Every structure is written in C-alpha cells, then in structure tokens.
Amino acid sequence: MNQHRQSECGNLLSLSIVVQYQHHEPHAVAGTALSFDLAAEAEALMREPSWQAGHNAKTLVKHPDFRVVLIVLKAGARMHEHSTDQCVTLYDALHDAGGALALRDAGYYTIDALRIEAGRRAWGAELGPDETPLEAGLAYAVKMDKASHFIGREALLRQQGEGLRKRLLLFTFDDETAFPWGGEPIAMNGQGVGELTSAGYSRKHGRAVAMGYARSDRVLSDAELLAARYEVDIAGERFAVTPHLKPA
Numbered sequence: 715m716n717q718h719r720q721s722e723c724g725n726l727l728s729l730s731i732v733v734q735y736q737h738h739e740p741h742a743v744a745g746t747a748l749s750f751d752l753a754a755e756a757e758a759l760m761r762e763p764s765w766q767a768g769h770n771a772k773t774l775v776k777h778p779d780f781r782v783v784l785i786v787l788k789a790g791a792r793m794h795e796h797s798t799d800q801c802v803t804l805y806d807a808l809h810d811a812g813g814a815l816a817l818r819d820a821g822y823y824t825i826d827a828l829r830i831e832a833g834r835r836a837w838g839a840e841l842g843p844d845e846t847p848l849e850a851g852l853a854y855a856v857k858m859d860k861a862s863h864f865i866g867r868e869a870l871l872r873q874q875g876e877g878l879r880k881r882l883l884l885f886t887f888d889d890e891t892a893f894p895w896g897g898e899p900i901a902m903n904g905q906g907v908g909e910l911t912s913a914g915y916s917r918k919h920g921r922a923v924a925m926g927y928a929r930s931d932r933v934l935s936d937a938e939l940l941a942a943r944y945e946v947d948i949a950g951e952r953f954a955v956t957p958h959l960k961p962a
Contacts, residue, residue, distance in 0.1 A: 919962065
C-alpha cells in the first residue's frame, strides 16, 4: 500500500504501520476491530518537538495482545505485518482511516518508483557485497568512531582517506518518453562507466527516474560527477539524463 501525503506541516510523508505482538499466538486476536484517525495521528506526531522523520513513532492501538504503531517517514509508504491472521483486519482499518487521504492500492512498480524517486537504496540493486556505504552515499549511517569495533571499519577509513572511485548517482531522464527497465549501460562524457541498478516512472517528475553507479580509475568528486554529460542506452538508443547526488 502506497501513498504520498502532503502534510499541513509542509512535509511529504510516508506512513508506516507496524503490528507488534505481545505473544506468539496472533491467531488469538484475529478479527479484532481497529479504529484510528490516520491523518490526525500523523499530523500530531510531526508536531511533537522530538519528531524526526523515521526516528519517532506513536502507538495508535494498545491491546493486551498486540500494539499498532505509526512511524512517519519521508516519501513512500510501507506496511509490516508479521502474521497473516491480522492482515485483512489491518488492511480494512487502513482503508477506512485513509479514505480522506485518497488512499489507493498500488502495485510493486509504483512502490519501486517511489523508492527510487526518494533515493532509497535497495539490497540486491544499489546495495550488496560489492558496494560500501561510502560508495552508496550512506556515510551518514556509519559511525566510524563508535566504541565497539565493527567489521570493515579499517577498509572504510582507508577508502574515506583515499577518495571514491565508484559513486552512486540518481538520474532523471530528459526525454519524458524514455522508459528504462534497469540494467541499461550508462555513459559519462561518452565513456561507459556502469549500468542502471534501478529504474521506474515518476509521476512527481513526469518522467523516468533511475539510480546507477559511475566507476572510474580516478577519484570522482561531487563537482566532476554533476558537471559531466550522461547518456543511458535503451535498446541501442541513447537518452540524455541529468545526474543528482540527492533526490531531485
């Protein structure tokens, strides 16, 4: 289930609903009625002084056997439910609560397009054993000076000092009719540097959006990456794309 929601606070929201069971027998509470005002709860949560997107949550329903928790994120939306017993109940409750927000079901292509549009990396696409957090633009998520040792710390410090020769970029297609599927070759100033890792159509931008890595034998600076000319080859036809280091 996906929806973009422009709040009165001026933020583009994603509402994540999580069911937390207190016991290991969710079937015991199957059919329990759920009721909450999704829009009002999200707005109230965002107005709390401690609110930070993705770092704050609010309990919507507190039951002796389970809790329903709201987490407000940035673009996109996702629902987590760890047992099939409560899926229909939760689905119906969300649709009832989301009626005023024009909530609609969406397919996986929509989910993926919203993820790409928001710059969210996915395991198996932008993230894997061959990429580091620095290359993926996730340095902010790594605490190098944490008290406990973690595997890969020395390699990341070395890479941080030497500079990056592989960088993840976000792209918007200049031609509104172009439609990549992912895996298409990327040319930087006429030279092949990688391929698209993810692609989808953005209704926000009215064109295709994508992500992909640029690789080089020298350090790639932000200025160089953004100043370069990029093209993506779709079935033998090259389409110009505009690079971004952050979501456009």
